[in-house]
Amino acid sequence: MILKNISVDCVIFGFRNDKLNVLLWQAEPELLEKFLTTKEEYEQIKIIFEKNPALRSDNYWGLIGTHLPSEEDLDGYAKKVLQTATGLDEVYLKQFKTFGAINRVPHLRALTVAYYALINPDYHDLKLSPIAKAVKWFDINNLPDVIFDVKEIIENALKKLREEVQYHPAGFHLLPEKFTLTQLQTMYEVILDKKLDTRNFRKKIQNMGLLIDTNQKQTHVAHRAAKLYSFDVNIYRHLVEEGLNFRI
């Protein structure tokens, strides 16, 4: 049975073309049905859609998420929603805040437990999204019209992400498996919204010991080819344990 007062929403961040993007969708109850386990859940979701016409509008976008079924763990369900919507299994996913203002959703008292996910765009295939009418990446600085308090949720997610990348090496999850130092720097610049000094950035990042030199280089670029690095998961884990200063 659906808990109609509780939903789970994911702010999915992706880093592509030197921009930070968010994945939004337009949901449709008929498509969601495949994802739900009982007829009853489906009927309840349908009622929620009927009461909120914005949910069906082609002009408004929403966060990927649904109401929480009573037989699902909160964290497990967030993961499941993300997996179904994106096809991705091993994703960095973090609960960051629960929103519960009284009128955040019209005609319904619902809290949403919000998560953010960091996605490596290499592995994201948008065709995998069987439960939505539309799914699309939007530049964080150029969001479309959104339903309810989605704007506020995204802004909060960005704020938390900004904090997190300064104290944890979480940002690596936004990059492809092999990346250049310039990509890494740009990612930090975009998230923190400030320019960084290239020489100092490289020194600092290389001193952390997180980088593994893959001995490969970019190819087919019209300039000196950059070296490709991957990052060392063991040292990453160790740094997370320690609690590190990642201020850049």
Place this chain on the structure above:
Amino acid sequence: MILKNISVDCVIFGFRNDKLNVLLWQAEPELLEKFLTTKEEYEQIKIIFEKNPALRSDNYWGLIGTHLPSEEDLDGYAKKVLQTATGLDEVYLKQFKTFGAINRVPHLRALTVAYYALINPDYHDLKLSPIAKAVKWFDINNLPDVIFDVKEIIENALKKLREEVQYHPAGFHLLPEKFTLTQLQTMYEVILDKKLDTRNFRKKIQNMGLLIDTNQKQTHVAHRAAKLYSFDVNIYRHLVEEGLNFRI
């Protein structure tokens, strides 16, 4: 009307006698009644108590909190619960995590949105707690038997607090208005669970510019009297904005 699937709980930290304490209570529906707005809410709370005998046991303690009424904002209600239970108005209160494992409460599918509060013990008068059977401070290292997943919630709160005091000057809220540098250092030592070097600690803390010398000293102590400091709220705010490195 009570949202029976959602509760709000506060992990209330206090720092007294060089120990970090948590305030727990034993709730009783008859006393909670005064706090609830409708008869219906009261009936619902009573049913929840009937289904969970541990809630009435004298041997088990719980976090201060109740189910969320549908007409209350989430954050506002957390504040209200805290205020009613402790009599305190201006308290540092922070939402830190929502717990939603499927069997966290027997016979009831309920999430709890958990907050932690930092309390200056000077202003805490335990007599003010009209809605509980019992309210008591417990040393964080010596907790009593607790109901449900309260232990896990407290552990999570402590972990978050530990993170927070390293990056924000939040810890000051645990001290009385005028405090000694030794108190401040002990507070950090207790929260971070490690010894700090006194000279280095003082240098670092004094360089931050947060401290105001009150030109007062301890009295009636059987050793050299320590200077009393207060902390500068404006610089505090400024540091919070900036995002600071408070690692100690």
Place this chain on the structure above:
DNA sequence: CCAAAAGTGTTAGACCTACACCCATGA
């Protein structure tokens, strides 16, 4: 050979760590 981005080193100042003794107070 040109355009474009990759890659690199030094210096001055700030900050961090480790470490041991004298001081003020009340009993």
Place this chain on the structure above:
DNA sequence: TCATGGGTGTAGGTCTAACACTTTTGG
């Protein structure tokens, strides 16, 4: 006058910030 905790300085090492030119690649 003693016991107790308060209060202080220095030196060596590490980290940070500021700054400009050469290298490699494909077109």
